[in-house]
Amino acid sequence: MLDLYARVWDGEPLGEHDYVISSDEKTSIQARCRCHPTLPPGCSRTMRVNHTYKRRGALAYLAAYDVHRANVFGRCEDTTGIVPFARLVEQVMTQEPYASAERVFWIVDNGSSHRGQAAIDRLAEQFPNAIMVHTPVHASWLNQVEIFFSIVQRKIVSPNDFTDTDEVAARLAAFETHYNRAAQPFKWKFTTADLADLLARLDRYERDHDQPDKTTAQARAA
Structure with a gap:
């Protein structure tokens, strides 16, 4: 996995038509509608967020991050699982440059949506040019998409004041578009x-x- 970040596989440099995708799910993003409007920061005043809220549902955000091109492909689902993850894979792999790529490496953790040899076989059957690579157990922090999720948490989810899940999904989609216009690949140092x-x-x-x-x-x- 670390070799893939450095564009190496089995001791050989990746080719021009090889791509590395880092993917995972951000589960249970809740829509919490505050009982009083959130007040933005003002002169000598921090943001004010009411502690009382009503729950308006939750959704999962699935994302695939192109490590070397800094492009994010995301989708919202009611829950995580094998089928929602397969839809994310299809969303990415049916568009260029991945559809005609030589190889597309998918880095994932050991979550139930993509665990073990069965997940590797499913991906290869779905798209023969896709290769699944698992992070070590308890080392999902090595998955670069987690960095993107931390950005989403700080800039979109917090302080979590949404009227419903449709607003959450719209905010995520808008941020994804903005991010893809301006982002640069992460400077991975490990x-x-x-x-x-x-x-x-x-x-x-x-x-x-x-x-x-x-x-x-x-x-x-x-």
């Missing part, structure tokens, strides 16, 4: 060399702490 160094340090730590205390060992021997 490389395979950094990973090797981290693993070496963890290995040294474990070896040092697995060694029994010399005094305790001598006492046991006695």
Whole structure:
């Protein structure tokens, strides 16, 4: 996965017609309608958000982020799952340049929508030029789409004052259009060399702490 971010696969550079997609779901974005209007910041006054609200439903936001072109393709669904994720894949893979690409690598975590070999086989059957690559377990933070989701959380979802889910979906779509006009690829700095160094340090730590205390060992021997 880190090699793909550096445009390498199996030790070989990616070709001109190879693409890397980072994908995931942002679940349960709630529409909370505040009982009193949110007041914007003013002179010597921070934003004021009423703590009382009515729940107006929730939706899931599925997104696919082109790592090297900084393009986002998103859609809102009632829930996550295998079928909604397949619709996102179809949305991306049926348009250019992905439809005629040599290879399109899909980086995903181990969520139930795209877990395991079954998900890899489904994707390959759906689109033969698509290759699914899973993040390590408990390492979904390595998935670059999570950075985009954090931007969405700060700029769109917070402070969460929406009349209904239609307004949430409209705001997400408008932001997606704006983002694709202005965004640049993320400056990813965690490389395979950094990973090797981290693993070496963890290995040294474990070896040092697995060694029994010399005094305790001598006492046991006695």
